[in-house]
Amino acid sequence: MQQLARLQTTLGGTNRPRRLLSMVAQYAINILLVFAFVFPLLFMVSASFKSSNDVIFSDMQSIRGFLPVGNLTLNNYGTVFAASPFLRFLVNSIMSSNFL
Numbered sequence: 386m387q388q389l390a391r392l393q394t395t396l397g398g399t400n401r402p403r404r405l406l407s408m409v410a411q412y413a414i415n416i417l418l419v420f421a422f423v424f425p426l427l428f429m430v431s432a433s434f435k436s437s438n439d440v441i442f443s444d445m446q447s448i449r450g451f452l453p454v455g456n457l458t459l460n461n462y463g464t465v466f467a468a469s470p471f472l473r474f475l476v477n478s479i480m481s482s483n484f485l
Contacts, residue, residue, distance in 0.1 A: 427451075428451055430453075431451065431452060431453040433461050433462070434453050434457040434459070434461070435453075435455065435456075435457065435458075435461075436456055436458055436460070
């Protein structure tokens with residue numbers, strides 16, 4: 386009997402279900418947080434390939450509004466480089482983050 390009690394305390398047998406439940410809850414919370422932080426980034430990247438705001442926000446009730454499907458184009462990236470000094474802004478950001 387003493388050997389069984391010693392074995393349970395050595396292996397943590399009395400707290401094992403509680404520890405397992407705690408670990409499962411922690412992983413579930415971590416997965417939800419990853420989804421909450423990554424999903425907006427994925428949506429922004431997929432929306433950047435679509436042609437206009439009408440196309441981006443027209444189908445928000447289904448999953449197709451969030452996926453890069455349909456008429457995808459790189460024109461938005463060309464507009465960013467043509468309409469603003471984006472490369473200069475990028476270089477300034479890189480330089481300031483390296484030196485500060």
